[in-house]
Amino acid sequence: MFSCVLAACGGGGNSNDAKPQSTQVEQQAVVFGLVRDEAGQPVQGVKVTSAGLQASTDAKGNYQLNVPLSGNRTVVQFERDGYALQTGVSDFPAGGNGVRVNATLQKLGLNVAIANLATAQSFSLPTSVKPIVEFGGDALVRADGAAPTGPVTARLTVIDPKADLGLMPGNYLAKTASGTQPIESYGAIQFTLRDADGSVVNLKAGQTAVIRIPAVKASLSATMPASVPLYHFNEQTGYWQDEGVATLKPDGSGAPSYYEATVQHFSTWNADKPYDTVTLTGCVQDLSGARVGAGLTVVSVGGDYLGSGTAMTNASGQFSIQVKRNALSQLTAFSYAPAAVSDQVVVQATAQDGASSQCLRIDLQGAALASYQGTYVGTYTGLDKGNFTVAIGSNGMIAGSGVSTQGNGSFGVSGQVSAAGAVSLNAAQGQAGIATFSGTVNGQTGALSGTWTYLPQTGLTGGGTYQGQRQ
Template sequence: MFVSIVGSRACRSAILAVMAALLLAGCTSGGHGTPVSTTQTGVFGQVRDLSGAPVAGAKVMIGAASATTDAAGQYALRTSAGQTVVRFEASGFVDTVERVLVTADNVSGLDAVLLPEAAGQSLDAAAGGTIDGTRGAQLKAPAGAFVDKSGGAVSGEVMVHLTPLDPGVAAELAAAPGDLTAVDDSGAGQILESLGMLDVSVKQDGNRLDIAPGATIEIRVPAPAGVAAPPDEIPLWSFDESAGRWLEEGVATYDAASGGYTATIEHLSWWNCDQVGSATCIGGCVEDENGNPVPGAGIVATGVDYIGMSDATAGADGCFQLAVRKSSTIAVTAYHAAGGGQQREVSSGEAETQVPPGPSAACLDLGKWVVKRGEVVLPDGTVIDCAGVSNPMEGCFDKGAQLASCFQPAGACAYEGSSVTTSTITYANGSKVERTTDGMGTVSRYYAPDGTLCGEQRIEVLDYAGNQVSSRITVSLPNGQSESVGFQLNSDTNGITFTCTDGRSVVWTQEDSAIFQACSGESTESCTGSPTVTPGGPCQTTADCDDDLTCCQGTLCTLPGMCPGGCATDSDCTGGYECCDIDGTTFCLPPGTCTIGDSCSSDSDCGSFTCCKGSCATSCEAGPCVSASDCGAGEICCPGSTENTCSEVVSCYSGRDCASAADCGAGSGLICCGNNSTCSTEADCAVGQTCASNAECPTPLLCCDNAMAPGCQTLETCDLGRPCAADTDCSAPGFTCCTRYGNLCYDNVSCWLTAPCTVDADCGTAPGLKCCMISTQLMCIDGDVCP
């Protein structure tokens, strides 16, 4: 498949590394004064759902510090060195907590997978009752069992969410909080084998409740399918979110009739039925192909003959130790964002060790783990040479094959990032790829060794549905021909199904994917000029850093100008960035971000940001209130889980659990949507519902005849991707029949963005686009960021 045959994972990771370095530099409130020293120690990563799709707008917290994920699900946070507990929250998902080891002067990678929260079911708190959830999950509550966070008794209707997790399904196990290490009731560390997990949440008006002191409720945790002989009794564990660890709290009993474990609990949280395995530990060191340590590398150990998982992060020396079950078979993977990975299946030792292991000579030494681009090492030790890997997509995508045969990169590659969303990779033989990310997807333009344009490739996410994410790849050749291939990721099978242009379906397995990713570049050398991927390899002088990097404050390799105090004027920054004074320290930041923290009277004073309480900010968090008199015009005092805050009535109630419209706030105009029992507008509730005519859809929706978006949809959603012959075939305002992407309806800006040009007039009628020189090529981009 052409999309990953060309390019390199190291070069693709570079932009994320640059953004992490920017965020960790301290983009807080504005100010003036003497530059101060900033230590680059923290965490960055990506938040995804079970399908692998990024989760935008998720809140990531380390103590009082927080960040919000961007459209790609990415985040970065500064913190101190040591074991760090990170909390992830997003609307519609169960909250989760992960732990990561952060080493000084390095940024550790930590990705998170979020599990969709089960729909709420109504229960009368005063009367109590039984709630039956999915997969056989159950809750039985006596009368008056719940209290609010202040300890007050709760009456009336509450919403019960029972979200089961099957640890036998790899995609779901990745969403489990923490790892399967724990502390038993004697305080000793243990390694766990899970036979079922359940998150139990009860809410009223969107606020979390707990069990009243002295009261108990009964739950049933579904056991995973395929367990041959479930034990009659099994230790019960709850998840301590403050410590990021499982704690033993009693015993659960197996109910053969329901296929689940019943238990009595005294508080609401994640609950886990686990067999305790005596713990031992394994260790090793991760290196690149040149023998250099890879600090921040991730290591995951998954039980082969037991259901369990533990993970660790390599320290500054690239070495790690992690707990596993003793005398067991374990699949261990060492990986890093720089690309490459090594997988092994190992047998753990018999020496019992503590959890977490800490420095211990009793750990089984697995030796060196070499992360090398251009090859993949399978669990059986087989080394797959990329030169001998055939293309399973042969004949599936002819235009993509033509583009690949023209591109033909060879030799070492050099990376140049001209802005946050554009980059160029040039190979030793002259082949080149220019990549631009916009709101609609990623566009890559490929050039042959002699500089001839081979064509363009666009990758778009079309739809998320349950456990599947559907996408499309379109290749456009210089002769005007284009071709598209659809692909669908299924989290249940961990496979990808491609729909070829001839109608065939090609399915890739997880092993195919591992080989495919490791063989995604011709050269086994890293791209020169690419930022260190940790980011921030340790250094004492600039000589310790890769080409085009500088040693920031004698501790960390960064791009010039991205070191705190690294610029004095805009001319010291590259790629259209601006020199911003943030809290008295200067940084090169994307255009328009310098206003953060400046005084303001309205949003217009803040560029693309928000005027919040007289200062420009990325978002505005309302202050506490007691009554509406504490709030501004048009606001109410919105009840919250820990405190009340001022907000508009629609913002207050939108997305809350409900049983009827009465739960959605007087005057909000919201309804209780039967699709998911949440408060929403009538139009939002109707999106996607089956229809035969426009009359069956509320304003402003219409009954869409586009097979890509059937049912009630907005005009823009309905038009997007519709086949067309002329602009008149596209009804949405600002849409055009885009020949660049195979005669499909797109909004005008997305159609022309990154198009080759000579003068501004070549950028069509798209507002704001100009013909600008990016690297060595003229293309249509936003005029505001034109260098």
Template sequence: MKSFTQGTRFSQSLLFTAVISSTALVGCSNSDSDNTPGESDAAAFTVSGTAVNFYTGEHVDNASISIAGDINGVHTELGETTTDNSGRFSLSYDNVPTRLVISGQNDEFGEYSIIVLNEDQESRVTAANLALQPVDVNAVFDPETDSTIELGTTPVIELAANSLVDNNGNTPEGDVSGRLTIIDPSADPSLMPGNYQTIDNQGDVSLIESFGAISAVFEDSNGEELNLAENQTATIRIPLASGINPNTADATIPLFYFDETTGYWVEEGIATLTQLANNTYVYEGTVSHFTVWNADKVYETININGCVVDETGEPVANADVTSQGRDYIGSANTTSNDAGLFSLPARFNSDVLISARNGAVSNTLEVDTDNTDVDLTNNCLVLSPDAVNISLTWGEAPDDLDSHLFGPANADGTEQFHVYYGNHPVIVNEVVMDLDVDDTSSFGPEVISIPRFPYPGTYQYLVHQFSNESDIVSSPARVKLTIGEQEIFFSPSEATNPLTEEWAVFNIEVDANLNPTIVPVQEFVEGWVEDGLEEGPIEEGLIEENFEAFATPANTRALEPKTNQSIKPSYK
């Protein structure tokens, strides 16, 4: 059988053996790992984690980490630290918080924050990866003159002369450096800091949807952070998220900034939708300080009521359940109770994805909401300790990228299954493998779920560019593989060989005990998928050339055009 060969250039962080484990929690988990920088055995509480590149999964060293927490109902700054050369950080404290805000950035990566819940008041918490987005613009300018920071030909920030000061109110001497990061969460809402929550003066929490955001950080020549002086303002222009149609976007919209102490978005100001001379659409507004600024609005919600069970049908408590909008940019999360039940808010009259994690991953359900609550208790999310989840996201172009999964369909591997848009679900040895979500109108996600491996052998995952505009690298595409407690990221920018329309991402080698090993492939290939799409039914010669094990009639399905594929709602 033809198999992908391992690439000669890939991230060292992806070379490991991943044996499925059921000990991790999304957001937080107990950990008995070795001490990391800043940790004290005598402390009442220790939080640790790892900062990674959002797109590649590579560790980010020397990132500045700040941590805040809710202690006895009070938002408290716990301290600051930096990541070591493996991207790890740790901080200890004398009191145990019930909710944490972990924020990070450095010279090459923009500001980002995650929320970690610790309602059971565990003394040791390991956070989910702090996935940082690379900075888009590094600018150096004279603070004594009017300055404009541009992304290409788009003027994003306009500063007046002498408007920046340090924490003591002093104007900087010499040049100032500015770091600008454009946050476009159209493909993946998790690019946005926090949990899309805002809180009012009465303490009521609401959910917001994003129309685009920016992060701006300024430092003097000594690396001291600068911000706007009292009574000074600046003009910001937030590029409209690529998934939003400017013809239907709100003419004005509230501005929100992210508070790294409370972990909530705070409304402050108004932005106006503006078409610039370069035909770029932006939300333009005035701000009095710099942080992460977001063009958002609060939306009306209904509740999705559902359940989480294991493979035997038993309820799963404390599972982290997440919703993600498909036709709006936003998400929400909650946890299942002792009976495995949950109630999760989502935007009404929308298309929403629901999934769960608790030391394992579930399948993904697609839910269409209206203006009343949704009952999913007859269709529970199913968690499996050996489950694998593969999520593919990309940009506005190309319209359509496709996920393809190949693997052994019998015990000796002489037959192969193929999960893709034209053949799912696939049942092998009583295991149901499915393309839970298929997207044909930009951004994704496309989601494949494998509850467990039916046979030993090689399982191969590819991405195929179905539509012809743009390419897989420029999009950019991103694959997140969740296997046990591990989240592994793959970017086509790391792939070898000349660019093609087929990206061989990774293999999973499954041994006789059904334990998996992740083998990054990261190569552009030809003839695995495209030949079948172009030539129609897979003929015997093509099987021998590209799919050697697809020799039986049951496995020689044609990769036909998507003439009958339903088009999922998009932001457009």
């Protein structure tokens, strides 16, 4: 009977056929950040999407997502009514599992319903002399091949990188057959269509549209070229993709004012030009002169060109970043946990690889202490039970009070938190110390927790635990 059961269940087969269930746990990464508008104000209620997961920004514009750690790059989309769609891109630091991706949202330039899809359409802004987008009648279809349902809403925004480089989706990198290529922008537009069901609407196969991108002088020391490559933004990969050519045209007064192109689909379109780069090496140090560790982001912003680049520091606080050849670049380092920004260094690149003559300086300790600042309310349990309220200052000093719910009176609390988040507190009734509290605080989540112990002079042994949350 036993052998028959084995045969029926396949127990007599080759052991290689057996496929035990994997016990490997998928590694997670934290993606978090701050979303602001063009005026620098936080935007609440932004839908944030990465790796198929979603979150929303809170009243302070903050968000956090735990996503599968797949590869070393993350693409994050930001969407809210009244604003153009934005996409942020960042690399995960080597050996790290968290990254901050901030975003700046731009108000829509035009948000209008199309009255009659059977007729030719054109879309302009008050400042445009000629239509920015034009296409023929009966030219639209949904992604599933069906006709659009109900009214179709058109959303148009002109992106001016000279006003703010951060308004542009992605990080100014185009995908090529051999890798990536940095690009500088001469202006961009975003044009999207959705029907009454919220489905994306685009041009039918074989249909085209004319777009006109208001021209921006990308290289401040050069004239605008007569034609430039045209790129569209791939929201899935986070890279710009070369697709055609845009030609500089006059606005009717004879002055060059826009880049014109014919396209076969709607997207964020960018009139760009690839540029030659050199590698610039440098370093980041704290205020004491000690080198920082790995994982800080270094950003280069063109001083005389509209382009940008990013790099990460290694374990020795060094970085290598691509900048435009023979051009000015401004370097800044960012720490995201804790949130800190370095001073800025302007470097004149040459035709050869080079190095910055000075390290970027950043106050990580001060930023860490400031990240814990706030009022914390919590409870403690164990040999006694009660509530407490403490305030952590920007210098890491802690003060507050607590009260027993078991009739043991109230007490004062004082102490400090280290830059690493280690909490050390003393509790006293009057001048007499009664207990010590030790634990940790998390500047990102605002969670405070640890253990407490009676002091020997109380004649009591033991203690308990405590936990609190920043308000």
